[in-house]
Amino acid sequence: MLAFAIVALFLALAIRNWVSVQRRYKDIPGPFLSRFTSLPLAFHSRGGKRHLYVHSLHQKYGSLVLIAPSHISCCHPDAINVVYAQGEHALLKSDFYKAFVIDGTPNLFNTQDRLKHTKRRKALAHPLSYRSVKDMEEWIANNMLKLVRNLDKECESKFSAHQDSTHSHSNGVPMGAETPGRASGGGNCLRVNMLAWFNCFTFDVISDLAFGQSLGMLDRGTDVLSDSLCGNGQSMGVAAMIGLRGRAAAFLGLFPPLVAFGRTGFLIRWLLLHFWPDPLIRKGLSSSDMLSNIATTCVRKRMSSSDNGDQIIRDDLLHRLLTELRKSEQLTDDIKEPLNEKIVVTEAMLLLTAGSDTTADSATAILWYILAHPPVHKQLIAELDENVGILSHDVAAADELPKHDQVKSLPYLTATIQEALRMFATNAFGLPRVVSNTSNPVTLMGTNIPPGTELSVPAYTVQRDMSIWGEDAYEFKVQRWLPDTESTECVKKADAKYLLTFGAGPRMCIGKNLATLQLHLLIATILLRYKLELYEPHRDLEAIEGFMNKPVELLVKISRR
Template sequence: MEGIWANCWLLFLILGGIYAIFVLVVNHINDPLRSYPGPFLWKYSRLPYTWYLFRNTLPWKIHQLHEQYGPIVRLAPNELSYISFEAWNDIYGRGEGRSQLRKDHGFGGNSLVFELDDNEHARMRRDVSHAFSSASLRAQEPIITKHVNRLVSLMKSHTDQAINMTDMFNSVTFDIAGDVTFGDSFGCLDDATLHPWITWIIDRAQSAALIGAIRKFGFFQFLFIPFIPKHLRHGDTKHAALTKEKLDQRLAREVSRPDFVTYLSRNLGKPQGISHLELVATSSNFIVAGAETTATLLTGLLYYLLTNNGLQFCYGNLASLFRSYIRPAEAITMDMDVLTKYPFKDLDCCINEALRLFPPLPGNLRRIVPPEGKLICGKWVPGGTLVAVDVFSANTSSHNFFLPNHFIPDRWLPSDEKQECFNNDKLDAVQTFSFGPRNCIGRNLAIMEIKLILVRLLWQFDIELEEESKDWIDRVKACGFFIKPKLMVRYYGDPDESIFKGPEIQPRNVRWFD
C-alpha cells in the first residue's frame, strides 16, 4: 500500500512539473516583454527583486544586471529599468498633449511628492513654489547660517578628537530642516545627539520602500509583513504623529518668519490652495527630503574628497582655494556671489561627481505606461508596464562613463578643459534631482545648503579620515535611502588662529585627474 502511495506522489510531482513547464512556455510565448533581456527568474517573479531589497543591496544588484544585459533590463514580469538620458526624457518628460506617465500607485498620497493626479500635483506645486523662490531662499539665509555656525562651534570643541561626521551632517541638516519648516529645530547640535525623530524618519523611508515592494504581491503581501522589522513599521506612525503635532504648534503661534509654513499657510484652505491634510503630508516630505538627502550627499562627498589621491589633492586643493579668496569666515554666505566671483568651478565639479557616485536617492521612480503603450528609447513598450530610470545604475554605468566607479571631478569641466578620455561621458544621464514636471522643487536650496556647509568646513578645518573609515563606502547599504555607517574623521586647527596642527596643505597647479 505504501508503494502505491509513493508512486502516486511521484506521479503527482511529475505532472505538476510538466504543468509548471507548460505554464512557463505559454507565458513566455504570450509575454509582451519577452524581447527585453534580464535574468530568467526575474522575468517571471518579483521574488528576486524583493530578496535583494530586503538584503539592502538592490542598487548594486541592478547595476550589475545593467552591466551584464545592457541599457535596458527586465527586473520583474511587468517592469523595465533604463539608464540613458533618452529614457529620462521619454519616461519623466511631457509627451504629446503635454501628458505625463502616471506615477506608480504603490506610493500614492496627499503630498506634493506622492500625489498621483497630475492636475492636483500641479496645483500643489504652484502653491508651494513661492516657498522656494530666490527671494524666499535669501530670506532663510540667517536661519541656515545660524545652524552652520553652531556646527562649526561644536566641531571646534572636539578639535584633535575623532568624530563621526555621519551624525554631524545629520544633526545640522535636520536642525535646518526643522527650523525652516516648523520654526523650531530638533536641537541636535545642542549636544551632538541625534533626536529620536531622525531615527524614525530614516526608519519610515526604509519601511516605505519595503511596503511598496510587497504590495506588488497583491493578496500574498501578508506573507512578507513579518519580515519587516517592527521598528521600521513603527517609525512611520511616530513620524506622522510628530509631524502633525509640530505643524499645529507652528500654526498656533501665528508669527511671520521666513519658514515654509509662513509661505504655505497663506493659501491654506482657500479654493485651489493647499489643504491642512496636504500641508501635513508635504511638511513631512520636506523634513525627509530636505534633511536626509542633503546629509547623505555631504557625507559621501567628504569621504570622496578625503580618499581621492590622498588629502593633498582633492580636499587640500579646495581648502587652499577657499582660504586664498575668502576672508574672514563671515564672507561665506548663501548669496553665492563669492562662490561665482572667483574660480570655484572645482567646487561644482566635486558636488556633481558626488551626486553621480553617491546619489541621495539611489533607486528609481516608477511610472506606468498608458494602456495604448509608448515608445521608449526607440522601442515599443506595452501598456501597464512599469518603467523607470535606475539612478545608481545610470550614474555608475560603463555604458555612460569612462572609469565609472572613480571619483573624477574633471569629467564635469567644459570639453576644452578636460582630458579627451572624458569627452564621451554621458553627463546628462545623471539626473539626481529627477527630470520633468515632477523634478525636485528643493534643488536650489539643497545645493546652496551643501555649498555653504562644505565651504565653511573646508575653510575652517584640516580634516583627515580615520583608519577605521578607509573602507566606509564598502560598508554602505541601501533601502530607499543609503544606510550610512559612521564616517570617522579627525580635524585640526582653525584659520582664525593662523596655526594649523594637521598635515600641511599646499595648493597645486595640476588637475584632479593626472
C-alpha cells in the same frame, strides 16, 4: 495560518504574472524568476543593495531588462527623456509610491494624480524658489554657527565627546539604519562621525524653516527626540526613523496589494505592523507613525501659537507654504473653510524627511570623496582661502561664516560637489513610472512598451555609463566638470543632463535650491575651519539603501586649522 495565506497569495500572483509576462514581454531579457514574481527584486531591496542588483542585471542582459513582472529597467541615455518626459508625454507615477502615503493623504512626492501634483507643485514652487530660499539664509547661518561651535568643542576635547559610553545613541545614525545609534569614538584618538553632525544640522535647518523653530538637535548633540514628539514612548534617532521608513516602503511598494487605503488599508497595515514576520517592516511602519506624530505636533504648535498671537509670524518656509496652499485650494476649488490640517502635515513631513536626510547623506558622501582624494582636498582649500579667506579663530556671530554668494560660483567647489553626487547617487535605483491606457505610445530602443508596464532608469548605472562619461566613468575626477575642461582621451567633459541627483522631468525634486545652498555652505565652512582626515583611509564609504542610498557613517580625525 497567516503565513500560509501570504504564501498562497504570492503563488497565485506568480502564476497570473507568468501567464501575462510570457505573452507581453517575451522579447525582453531578464532573470527567469523575475517573470513570475517581484521577490528577487524585493530580496535585494530588503538587503539595502537594490541598485547594485539592477546594475548587475544591466551588465549581464544589456540596456533593457525585465527586473520584475511588468517592470522594465532601461539604462540607455535616451530613456531619460522617455521615462521622465515632460508635457503630454509625461508618464504617471506607479503604484509603488502608495507605500509612502501617510494616513491616506498624498503629498507632492507620492501623489499619482497629475492635476493634484500640478496644483501642489505650483503652491510649493514659490516657497522653494532660489529667491525664497536665499531670503532664509540667515536662519541657515544661525544653525551653521551652532554646528561650528559643537565641532569646535570636539576639537578642544582630549577624547571624542562620543567616546564609547552610555550616550552612544547621541549620534542617532546607526550601522545599517536599524538600531537607534552607535558609538562613534573610542581610544585616545579624536574621531568624530560627521554624518551624525550633518544630520543634526540639516534637521534643525528644515525644522526651523518648516515648523517655526528647530528641533534642537544641535543644542542637545543628538537626533533623538522626546517621547512627547515621537508619540509611542520609544527613543530613536530621527535619521534612523527615516531610514527604516524608507526601507520598509521601498519593499512594500513592490507589492501594491499590501498597500491600500480606507478600512481595508487600515486592516492590512495593522496586520503588517503586528504580524509580519520581518521585524524591519514592522519597525519601518512604526517609524512612519512616529514621523507623522512629529510633523503633526510641530505644525499644530506653530499654527496654534500664530492664531493666538503668542508668536510673531515669521516669513519662513511654513508661512509661505501655508499662504500658497490656501491660494491654491481657494483658486481651484473655491474652498472657504480653513485649510485641511492633513494637507499641511503631509507636506511638512515631506520637507522634514526629504529636505533634511538626503542633504545630510549627500554632504557626507561629498566630504568622503574630498578626503579620500588629498589633491582635491588641497585644491579646494586653496580656492576657498583665496575667495573667502581663513575664518577668524573665535567666530562670534553667524555673519562671520561664509555666505552663499561667496561660494556658489566657485568652479572647483561646484565641480567637486557635482562629481561626488555622480559617484554617490542618493537615489540610486530607478524611480518608476507607469505606461497607462491614456499615455501616448511609448517606445524604448525600438521596443513598443504596452500599457500597464512600469519603467525606470537606474541613476547608479546611468551615472557610470562609459558612453556618457568616458572610460574613466568609475573614477572620481573633478576636472570633467570644470568649465575650461575640454574633452580629451583622458577626461570626457561632463553633461549635467545625465546627472539624476534630483531626478528628471516634471517630478524633479522641488527642494533642489535649498539642498544645493546647504551643500555649498556646509562643505565650504567645514573645509575652511577644520583640518580633516579619514579615520580609516583605506575603508570605502559604506552605504545602505532604502528609498534613498544612505551612508552608514563618516569617521574623521578633526582639529582646528
